[in-house]
Amino acid sequence: MSPSAFTRINLAACLAALALLLFLFIYPRMVLTELSDRICAGANELIGMIEAGDWAEANAGINAVNDAFQEKKERLKLFLDHEDLDELDATLMGCRRLIEVQEDKQILFELERVINIATYLKEIEVFTVYNLF
Amino acid sequence: MLILFVRVIVLYLLVFFVLRLTGKRQLSELQPFDLVVTLLIADLASEPASNTGVPLIYGIVPILALFLLQQFISFLSLKSEGVRKLVCGQSVVLVSRGVVQEIALRGSRYTLSDLMEQLRSKDVFELADVEYAILETNGELSVLLKGPQQTPTYQALHIPSPEARPPFMLVQDGEIHHEALSQAGYDETWLHKQLKKGGAACIDDVFFAFLGSDGILHIQRKHETGGEAVYIHTEKKGTEKEK
Structure with missing residues (x-):
């Protein structure tokens, strides 16, 4: 490598690294925020439906939430701990079964859990002092 | 297993290019700062390489961040004497005009035994033969022997020198x-x-x-x-x- 102050290769590598990092700072957060909001809204709607005893609507609702998650799951594996995603996946599957058998007490706990995990995943990428340390 | 294999290849290539771009010096020639960054990079690559539950990005982002920081500080060091002193430190004269500098020795956390050991590694066994000894920023000791102890050159002996060309x-x-x-x-x-x-x-x-x-x-x-x-x-x- 040339002994000049800052070689072209280094500069190109720095710019490429910077571009990749900028992309990683923006894109995962966008995807996560969108998905988390979608899941949380869906889960809250499901709680309302179950409390109203509308199981048929709840069945369609959980499928929609699950489909939205499955659609983004593989992409999210690029940025998030795979165990966290597997946990959300398993909880959504459990919710589906509980709605099928119309288990009204347990399903409310499970939906709260879905909301908690989705909120946690969203907050991972939020830049706060608490997250920093 | 194939995933682990491919992950290791990706991280190997990343670490290889990052280390090549941060300079191709030998480990013994690295400044303490460079050494710490090199060790950090190696450590950061090890977790995502061996754990398939951790996304590769968790290794790539910190490595790229370290690379950028390293390049930035290297660039500043090249441009500013002050930054260079801050990052690399300064060389310390341990022996000046044949006198061991006790305060400099203490300041560098160097004992007389350390000094003698370093001198012996330079084939100097008598402290009295040393005119100057300078502790360089990478921990190496540069030694200038007293006049009579120095190796004479072709020029000093008035002997025609061989043609200087590389092998x-x-x-x-x-x-x-x-x-x-x-x-x-x-x-x-x-x-x-x-x-x-x-x-x-x-x-x-x-x-x-x-x-x-x-x-x-x-x-x-x-x-x-x-x-x-x-x-x-x-x-x-x-x-x-x-x-």
Whole structure:
């Protein structure tokens, strides 16, 4: 490598690294925020439906939430701990079964859990002092 | 298992390029700062390489961040004397005009035994022979001996000095190093002629042919063809005389 102050290769590598990092700072957060909001809204709607005893609507609702998650799951594996995603996946599957058998007490706990995990995943990428340390 | 294998390849390539771009110095020549960054990079790569539950990005982002920081600080160090002193530190004179600098020694957390050990590694066994000893920023000790202890030069002895030119490995394991051959100012015809003189029937018989800076061509044939070493005195291009 040339002994000049800052070689072209280094500069190109720095710019490429910077571009990749900028992309990683923006894109995962966008995807996560969108998905988390979608899941949380869906889960809250499901709680309302179950409390109203509308199981048929709840069945369609959980499928929609699950489909939205499955659609983004593989992409999210690029940025998030795979165990966290597997946990959300398993909880959504459990919710589906509980709605099928119309288990009204347990399903409310499970939906709260879905909301908690989705909120946690969203907050991972939020830049706060608490997250920093 | 295949995923682990591919992950290791990706991280290996990343670490390889990052370390190449941050400089290709040997471990012993690294500044403490560079050494810490190198160790950090290696450590950061190990977790995502061995744990498939961790996304590769968890290794890539910190490594790239360290790379950018390292490049930025290197750039600042090149541009500013102050930053260079802050990052690399300053060399410390431990022996000045034959006097051991006790305060400098203490300030550098160096004992007299450490100093003597470093001097011995430089083939200096008498402290009295040392005019100056400087502790460099990479931890190496540079030693200037007192006048009578210094090795005389060709110039001081008024002896004609040998021509200064780099040595070249012209053939290795039966393969001609064309770039080295052209840098040495010779061509393949010349080389084949020399090899024939060295007893090698063809290029495949040659283990190595090394042109020294003194102009002596050291040819060694492969073990299967005798493994003998021959030394040929070469002069200017195209003219040579055998020893």
